[in-house]
Amino acid sequence: MVVEVCANSFESALNAEKAGAHRIELCSELAVGGVTPSFGLVKKVVDTLFIPVFVLIRPRSGNFTFSDEEVEIMKQDITMCKELGCAGIVSGVLTQGHSIDIEKTKELIELSKPLAFTFHRAFDWVPDPQVALEQLKALGVNRILTSGQESSAEKGLNLLQELKAKTGDELNILPGGGIKPENAAKFKAAGFSEIHVSASTIETVINAPKVSMNSAKFFDETIKSYSDIETIKKILRVTSSDV
DSSP states (O other): OEEEEEEEHHHHHHHHHHOOOOEEEOOGGGGGBBBBBOOHHHHHHHOOOOOOOOEEEOOOSSOSSOOOOHHHHHHHHHHHHHTTTOOOEEEEOBBBBBBBBHHHHHHHHHHHHTTTTEOOGGGGGGGHHHHHHHHHHHTTTTTTEOOOOSTTTTTTTHHHHHHHHHHHOOEEEEEEOOOOEEEEEHHHHOSSSSSEEEEOOOOOSSSSSOOOOGGGGGGTTTOOOOOOHHHHHHEEEEEEEOO
C-alpha cells in the first residue's frame, strides 16, 4: 500500500522519507486545511528528497471557490512546480454551490500535464459525490483525496468503498483524514491501494510568547479574509490629515 504523507514543512518532508513513506503532498498551514507552499520550500524539498513530491495548489484558506485572478495565480504556481521537477499537483475548484467547477478545474488539469493530478478534499463539500466522481473521471484526474465526506476517513469508509467500486481502473480513491496506526489497516483490508496521512505530532517551541501571532477569528471556514478598500481609505484619511 502506498502511504502519502501530508508534509507542512521541510522537516516533515524529510521525516516522511526517512520513515519510508512512498510520496508526500507538500503544503503549508495545516491548521486551515493547507495552502500552497513557498517557492523556496518546494525547491528545497524537490532538490533533497528522492520520493515523489506532489504540491498542493490552493492560493488561500476559506472556501474552494476561486476567482479568475486566483486561478491565474494557481496556474503560475503549477508552472513553477513543473519547472522545479515536482511529480504531481493537488488542486481543484468549486462553484458557489460547491459543485465541481468544470471549466476552471479542467484548465488546471490541462496545464498540469504530464504531472499526476489529485483533486483535493474540496470533494468532501460537493452536494452529490456520485455526480462529482463521474465529472472528475471525465476530466481525467488521477485520484481523488477524500474522507468520504465525514470528519474522518474511518467514519466515511462506506462512501469511500462505494466510490472505489465505481472508479474501475480510471482513477484512485485516496482516503485521507484521521488515518492513524490504529485504523490504517482497515483501508488496506477494504482494498484501497493508497492512503493519505499527516502523522502529525506537536512540540512546544516556546513556553509563552510575549504577544500571540494567532488570530482566532480567521480560523473559520465559513469566512474569507481580505483587506477592505473602505477601511484602508479611512486609515489613509486620518493619517494623511494635518490634524
